[in-house]
Amino acid sequence: MGSIPLVDDIAAGWDYLGVVLKGNIKKDDIILMVSLDGTQLYASKQSDCWIYTWVVLNLAPDKRYKKIHVYLGGFIPGLNKPKNIDLFLFVGLHHLAALQHEGLRIWDSSKDCTFSLDLYLLFTTVDGPGLICWDGMVGHSSKNGCHVY
Incomplete structure (x- = not known):
């Protein structure tokens, strides 16, 4: 027996599909995901x-x-x-916000013209430890871990 998708998952999918079906996200627009992860650079x-x-x-x-x-x-x-991940993410997210506001102008040399397209941020992804930095919550390993999220 297959699992039943959660109502929130269905709603989130329809939020995106609804915007596409209405024509707000066009064929040439760019859909982005930003991913944050920690890594150990040296083994020793x-x-x-x-x-x-x-x-x-x-x-x-x-x-x-x-x-x-x-x-x-x-x-x-x-x-x-x-300690404060926002300080480092600010530059990239600010640049994305500016491009979302102004549109991204692109030169098409085959047609000898410029056109504008829009950028959309669909997902932000992190692993468990990164989620604590990303959303500012306490996480599962604190003294009184978060039981809601």
Whole structure:
């Protein structure tokens, strides 16, 4: 017997599909996902570097996660996880907000003209430890861990 999708999952999917079906997201618009993750740079040294990347979701699944199509947003060096992740994410998200407001102008050399397209942020993804930094909640390992989310 298959699992029944949660109402929130269905609603979230229809939020996106509804906008596409209404024509608000056009064929040439870019759909993005931003992903944050921590990594240890050296096996023998204690370090904690955090990286965030942009993934273009318009590409087919077999292409979107290839190295050439995953774009570095930034990295956060240090010995410990960052205390305020917003300071590092601000530049990339501010740039995205500016492009969403102004539109992204692109030159099409085959037609000898420029056109404007829109960018949409569909997902933000992180692992468990990164989620604590991303949304500012206490996480599961605190003294009184979060039982709601």
